[in-house]
Amino acid sequence: MALAQGPRRIKLECMSDFTPTERTQVKRLPKRGKYERETVLAILDAGFVCHVGFSVDGQPYVIPTNYGRSGDTVYLHGSAASRMLRTLSEGVPMSVTVTHVDGLVLARSAFHHSVNYRSVVILGTARLVTEPAEKMEALRVFTEHVMKGRWDDVRQPTEQELKATTVLALPLKEVSAKVRTGGPIDDEEDYALPVWAGVLPLETSVKEPVPDPQRKCDQPIPPYLMNYSR
Numbered sequence: 001m002a003l004a005q006g007p008r009r010i011k012l013e014c015m016s017d018f019t020p021t022e023r024t025q026v027k028r029l030p031k032r033g034k035y036e037r038e039t040v041l042a043i044l045d046a047g048f049v050c051h052v053g054f055s056v057d058g059q060p061y062v063i064p065t066n067y068g069r070s071g072d073t074v075y076l077h078g079s080a081a082s083r084m085l086r087t088l089s090e091g092v093p094m095s096v097t098v099t100h101v102d103g104l105v106l107a108r109s110a111f112h113h114s115v116n117y118r119s120v121v122i123l124g125t126a127r128l129v130t131e132p133a134e135k136m137e138a139l140r141v142f143t144e145h146v147m148k149g150r151w152d153d154v155r156q157p158t159e160q161e162l163k164a165t166t167v168l169a170l171p172l173k174e175v176s177a178k179v180r181t182g183g184p185i186d187d188e189e190d191y192a193l194p195v196w197a198g199v200l201p202l203e204t205s206v207k208e209p210v211p212d213p214q215r216k217c218d219q220p221i222p223p224y225l226m227n228y229s230r
């Protein structure tokens with residue numbers, strides 16, 4: 001991703017693509033596997049909920065959580081008491097999966113039904129962020145990733161709140177994306193069947209903001225909320 005600044009274009013992200021490894025090579029329908037940095041980052045930036053896979057005492061877990069991204073780092077955060085974060089801060093191997101469903105693909109046969117989607121899988125180990133300035137910046141990135149404009153509007157975390165919060169940094173090194181687009185792919189002889197076929201597009205919609213009933217004063221709805229989209 002390159003952003004224009006003045007007459008020169010300055011590259012803000014390292015532009016090299018990800019290299020598939022034995023673990024991240026998409027095997028089923030490999031043409032849907034994507035390793036271009038731009039594709040991976042766009043999928044990560046379109047969402048803020050991921051599923052974290054890890055194992056504790058030989059038991060596998062997959063836990064949903066929020067994330068933020070800056071450059072080649074994905075940040076996770078939560079209570080310092082969280083088993084997930086305590087486990088991952090010890091350098092336990094983990095995965096992070098982000099999924100967007102774009103449509104239901106309705107084929108003429110049950111077998112060829114599918115889903116249009118964009119997803120990313122990240123493998124690696126996380127680093128516990130301890131340095132206070134980096135931790136604060138990671139929380140800013142995290143908050144801004146979920147809702148751009150929010151950080152400057154709200155009270156900043158106190159020292160006590162920082163202590164109660166664990167922040168993990170997962171580098172984007174071993175990464176793959178997989179993307180399906182388009183209509184159903186039916187068997188040739190099935191195209192003549194009298195069955196409706198096509199795509200039902202799906203998307204997340206933004207509704208009217210609901211003010212907190214416990215508010216002590218009325219505030220105008222901030223512009224970043226009015227214009228929220230992903």
Ligand SMILES: Cc1cc2nc3c(=O)[nH]c(=O)nc-3n(C[C@H](O)[C@H](O)[C@H](O)COP(=O)(O)OP(=O)(O)OC[C@H]3O[C@@H](n4cnc5c(N)ncnc54)[C@H](O)[C@@H]3O)c2cc1C
Nearest residue numbers: 049061063064065066067076077078079081082083084085
């Ligand atoms: C959309 C979304 C965003 C979230 N964002 C964050 C975040 O940013 N930070 C954060 O710390 N937490 C977040 N959570 C909550 C997170 O899923 C965990 O519940 C939380 O981190 C507590 O983890 P833990 O390690 O204490 O739970 P554990 O001690 O690991 O949980 C014990 C067991 O409880 C059950 N469990 C735990 N969480 C869930 C769940 N979400 N749904 C169903 N069963 C569950 C599982 O069976 C699990 O094995 C989010 C949840 C959702 C759905």
